[in-house]
Amino acid sequence: MTKHKMNASFARVKEEGKKIFTAYIMAGDGGLHKLKEMILLLEDAGVTVVELGIPFSDPVADGPVIQEAGKRALAEKVTLTSVLEELASFKNDISIPVVIMTYANPVFKLGAQTFADKCAEAGVSGVIIPDVPMEEEAEFKEPLSKHEIALIRFVTLTSSDERIEETVNGAEGFIYAVTVNGITGARTGFAGDLSDHLARIKTKSPVPVLAGFGVSSKEQAETLGASCDGVIVGSKIVSLLHEGRGHEIKELVPGKVGVK
Numbered sequence: 001m002t003k004h005k006m007n008a009s010f011a012r013v014k015e016e017g018k019k020i021f022t023a024y025i026m027a028g029d030g031g032l033h034k035l036k037e038m039i040l041l042l043e044d045a046g047v048t049v050v051e052l053g054i055p056f057s058d059p060v061a062d063g064p065v066i067q068e069a070g071k072r073a074l075a076e077k078v079t080l081t082s083v084l085e086e087l088a089s090f091k092n093d094i095s096i097p098v099v100i101m102t103y104a105n106p107v108f109k110l111g112a113q114t115f116a117d118k119c120a121e122a123g124v125s126g127v128i129i130p131d132v133p134m135e136e137e138a139e140f141k142e143p144l145s146k147h148e149i150a151l152i153r154f155v156t157l158t159s160s161d162e163r164i165e166e167t168v169n170g171a172e173g174f175i176y177a178v179t180v181n182g183i184t185g186a187r188t189g190f191a192g193d194l195s196d197h198l199a200r201i202k203t204k205s206p207v208p209v210l211a212g213f214g215v216s217s218k219e220q221a222e223t224l225g226a227s228c229d230g231v232i233v234g235s236k237i238v239s240l241l242h243e244g245r246g247h248e249i250k251e252l253v254p255g256k257v258g259v260k
């Protein structure tokens with residue numbers, strides 16, 4: 001398990017001449033008993049990594065689609081602990097690496113050490129905590145490092161070159177390159193210089209660079225993926241699953257680079 005499992009998946013994708021495709025889902029949307037089935041569906045669709053969101057009452061970076069999914073999951077009484085325990089119960093039945101995405105508050109409540117231990121028991125490869133800046137990551141990172149679980153860092157459009165260097169230096173798992181200024185959710189277009197920005201991060205980063213926020217089609221995934229190592233798709237996947245259209249997810253995943 002651990003981050004090595006995720007790194008092995010990244011290496012495989014590269015060997016196959018493809019780009020990394022990370023799918024975000026909200027744990028417990030539709031009930032926690034659906035989680036295994038949802039993850040297996042993503043695995044079958046050709047997704048490389050699952051980013052598993054934990055519902056939270058005050059999701060400051062989430063757009064409307066993910067906020068609604070979070071409300072549905074909270075109504076099912078889903079918590080960080082119940083998600084990690086559910087994941088632990090079927091970890092041997094899934095082969096796709098899982099990254100947990102949670103705000104800092106639920107981790108504080110549980111305690112950073114207990115959180116890391118439970119992630120390890122659940123076979124988690126990485127953790128994303130969007131409201132913890134790099135300067136404050138140490139107390140989360142240390143217990144996770146002991147279990148060889150990656151703590152993922154963000155680069156934003158407004159990051160200076162100096163900031164990018166600091167961020168990629170010692171980065172683990174992958175770099176989450178945010179493609180827009182704002183919250184999550186589908187967008188129709190991106191800034192004209194986004195490809196240059198992604199390519200610049202990629203030349204500096206020792207780990208794969210994945211572009212996320214506003215990616216909702218295979219074409220966008222291909223275009224952005226051409227300048228980095230792949231993409232992260234959230235709101236579109238959450239909507240398809242909620243509408244019972246999970247079988248369409250595979251249509252979002254690009255095939256071999258250059259082959260349509």
Ligand SMILES: O=P(O)(O)OC[C@@H](O)[C@@H](O)c1c[nH]c2ccccc12
Pocket residue numbers: 024051053061062066101130183184185186212213214215232233234235236
């Ligand atoms: O939904 P989008 O626009 O496809 O973006 C991915 C995003 O949803 C997912 O990675 C995510 C969900 N909540 C977050 C909070 C912060 C950063 C990232 C996220």
